[in-house]
Amino acid sequence: MSLAAGMRVSKSVPAISYISVLLLYFSFYTITPVSSKSLQDDFIKCLHRNTYVEFPLKKTFFTPDRNASIFDDVLESTAQNLRYLTNSVPKPVFIFTPVHESHVQASIICSKKLRLHLRVRSGGHDYEGLSYVSQIETPFILMDLSKLRQINVDIEENSAWVQAGATVGELYYRIAEKSKVHGFPAGLCSSLGIGGHITGGAYGSLMRKFGLAGDNVLDAKIVDANGKLLDRSSMGEDVFWAIRGGGGASFGIILAWKIRLVPVPETLTVFTVTKTLEQDAGHKILSKWQRVADKVVEELFIRVFFRVLVGENGNKTVATSYIGQFLGEKGTLIEVMNKDFPELGLTQEDCTEISWIESVVSNAGFPQRSPIEVLLQAKSPLRKEYFKAKSDFINEVIPTLGLKGMFKRLLEEEASFMIWTPYGGMMSTIPESEIPFPHRNGTIFMTNYYTGWSETENEKSANKHIKWIRDLYGYMMPYVSSNPRQAYVNYRDLDLGVNKKSTKLSFKESQVWGAKYFKNNFNRLVKIKTKFDPENFFRHEQSIPLYLSRS
């Protein structure tokens, strides 16, 4: 995610931790005298009994026993947060990549039968690695849906069916292939998996005009805890409500979403205007942005991106970039800006007119003038890093004094950045209970705090970065939403609280983080969960809990 040079996880293990890994291995060995190979063999046998559709073993099953390097490649392939790939983090006993929907159904039946905890991954962007690591259950297996990525766009019907393993980049490309004036309001990073992404709501640059991706879902195919395949009418409106924003992997496995396309103009205008701290002395521009960003016409979406710049002699500043997208032509945009936000000083020269699909490419961070086919490559241009990130919602303009302290803290962490995303427009008109995502009217903007680092495993330095972001989060408290202090579930943050082992789930404890993500919708999510998945098959560190503690 940073602009820093990319890197892979080092596979070499320092001597000390190698010994501890060995010890760990032997202590596990005495408890569970089964190899991952034999667990996998049992699973495969069970699959054969539960599906008629072939699965070529070599291409669908990966275990460290057979070939550790291929296993690592598959595990790392879409995993975004390198923190959850280090040697000390638990690994799945094997990875299964289904090639047919019935394999997903059979996998649920078989993991239940063999008591294997199941994690499911679509695009691998979970901030806390929940789609490929379980820190609370052993053994666990990983079902990776990357081979289920079909997209069928129906322009006539103004809709599309998209399988869970497809990326948003592929979806945008397939839409643009058929029409220049259709789009979809999902996320900005092209490698996001449609499967996990929409389960948390999913916002992007069209949100002020059309709402979230979750607001534009027409139907879904899911597999429940009994391996049954359901669509909207057979799952019922409660479950259909819960899966559009209630967070991933709590209710079932999404096989595909049916989405409603939205109209986009043939010409959009984009701009980026950057001001250093010195150029915005007194924070006049940033303060004005806070007063207008959620109130300007809903065709205009101006994000603010903050990052630290370091000069040759070690002097530092924060660069604040106003990254705009306008659903219309340059001339109209300049009129709007002169009226509502003249402080930014936007000029014709700052603006570029492009098509919607070109704006998708630039929002995703690809270099200018990249061919739109880059959207079909599985990887985004953002580098993978070790990272920790958090989110907040802001309902009142942050005063200058608050901004001062915020910038002071940013300057202390060179690898940090922050993104402010404006709300308002369509987002304010949708009731909080329409889908589980509750951050609606009254929100001025959402902020994403991020710190990333690329050195290999070194707990001391990792802790330094994590402490920095927690301190910043603490500092921001007086300036952000309260009672509850809200957070975006797609920016999963385990600092907010976790479920203990499955047998000790407590509804009371989870209410703390549940309300942050879902406000009053949390209670309804718990009710639906209790009815739909009473055995709590779909569970993780922050899955929706059952009403009753089963301890």
Ligand SMILES: Cc1cc2nc3c(=O)[nH]c(=O)nc-3n(C[C@H](O)[C@H](O)[C@H](O)COP(=O)(O)OP(=O)(O)OC[C@H]3O[C@@H](n4cnc5c(N)ncnc54)[C@H](O)[C@@H]3O)c2cc1C
């Ligand atoms: C670089 C980056 C950029 C981002 N940009 C945006 C953005 O612009 N807008 C935005 O809204 N969010 C953004 N996010 C957050 C993103 O929406 C979430 O991380 C989302 O959960 C990713 O979905 P995924 O399928 O890629 O992730 P995964 O890690 O595969 O899954 C996330 C969660 O959903 C579960 N899950 C996965 N597939 C399924 C399925 N088929 N059925 C049920 N549960 C499933 C997983 O088990 C996990 O708990 C970004 C994240 C990153 C790392």
Ligand SMILES: *[C@@H]1O[C@H](CO)[C@@H](O)[C@H](O)[C@H]1NC(C)=O
């Ligand atoms: C594992 O797979 C890689 C890549 O296909 C191959 O180069 C290597 O020889 C294999 N190793 C073993 C032990 O089979």
Ligand SMILES: *[C@@H]1O[C@H](CO)[C@@H](O)[C@H](O)[C@H]1NC(C)=O
């Ligand atoms: C550092 O100082 C030099 C000289 O005063 C200046 O030109 C440069 O813009 C500064 N860089 C940063 C990142 O502040």
Ligand SMILES: *[C@@H]1O[C@H](CO)[C@@H](O)[C@H](O)[C@H]1NC(C)=O
């Ligand atoms: C949003 O909230 C404000 C202030 O409470 C209220 O005046 C306005 O009518 C609300 N807007 C919508 C669309 O509900």
